[in-house]
Amino acid sequence: MDNARLIQKFYASFAIGDAEAMVGCYADDIEFQDPAFGPLKGNDAKNMWRMLSKTPDIEITASNIKADDKTGSADWLAIYTFSLTGRKVINHISATFEFKDGKINKHTDHFSFYKWARQAFGLKGWLLGWTPLMQNKVREQALARLGRFKG
Secondary structure, three states: OOOOHHHHHHHHHHHHOHHHHHHHEEEEEEEEOOOOEEEHHHHHHHHHHHHHHHOOOOOOEEEEEOOOOOEEEEEEEEEEEOOOOEEEEEEEEEEEEEEOOOOEEEEEEEEOOOOHHHHOOOHHHHHHOHHHHHHHHHHHHHHHHHOOOOO
C-alpha cells in the first residue's frame, strides 16, 4: 500500500470507529504528539486512538492527503461533543507523518489549543486557554483518562 493510501485508511477507519484498523497503520514503536496529549509512544499512542474512537458523536473528515516514500501530511476535521463540558467542538487539525517499513512511525497533529479550549470550555477557555497552566491541566486530565482506559 502506498503511503497516501495508508493515511486515507487511517482516517477512513477513524470515521467509522474502527480503532484496530487505525492502529494497524502504525508501527509498533510509533511516536505521536499533539497539543492535548503531548508525546505518546507505542501502545499509549495506539490506546489513545482506541479511546478517542469511542467518542459517541465524533465526525471525522480528512483532506489534502499527500505522501511520498518518507513523509506525508493531511488536514483533518474532528467534530464532537467534549465530554467534560458537553460543548460542541469543531477542531481543524494539520497532521504530519513519517513512514518506515510500510507503516506510520511518527505522527504529529497540530492545532490551535486556544481555539480548541474556547470551544471546549467556553468563557474559561477564552480567558485561560492561551496559558501553559490550562494546557498542562488539560494534558494531565487527558493522560489520566488514557491511563484509566481499558479498551
